[in-house]
Amino acid sequence: MLRRSRVVKNTQRGQTSISATNTTTTTDVAISEVDLTKIRLITSGTGMAIDGGVANGQGYVTAYLTSSTNLRVVAYSNNGTLTAHSVVGWEIIEYY
Numbered sequence: 807m808l809r810r811s812r813v814v815k816n817t818q819r820g821q822t823s824i825s826a827t828n829t830t831t832t833t834d835v836a837i838s839e840v841d842l843t844k845i846r847l848i849t850s851g852t853g854m855a856i857d858g859g860v861a862n863g864q865g866y867v868t869a870y871l872t873s874s875t876n877l878r879v880v881a882y883s884n885n886g887t888l889t890a891h892s893v894v895g896w897e898i899i900e901y902y
Contacts, residue, residue, distance in 0.1 A: 812901040812902075813901060814899055814901060815844070815900045816838070816840070816900045817897065817898070818840075818897070819898075820895075822893070823894075824879050824891075825889050825892075826890050829883065831881045832880050833880075835876070835877040835878075835879065837875055837877050838875070839874045839875050840874050840898060845871070845899060846899045846901075848897045849897075850894070851894045867882075877898070
């Protein structure tokens with residue numbers, strides 16, 4: 807089966823640092839306008855690091871588009887008074 811190739815129109819990349827202390831923290835990143843029906847969002851991260859140790863499942867980081875011009879990065883930590891830190895790399899590929 808042959809797949810129709812997709813031609814890249816635009817690529818946006820960045821990196822966002824985020825921290826959370828026993829809460830959910832959001833960071834909004836302004837991006838150039840994209841057609842939400844024609845994009846792919848790819849994220850990568852360092853994982854969660856807790857002050858004084860490793861997160862061990864005590865938090866998470868996610869990212870998603872809230873609009874055609876906004877990327878939201880969310881971190882959650884349930885580790886009491888310790889702060890979880892992460893650096894999230896992201897790439898938005900828009901196709902024709």
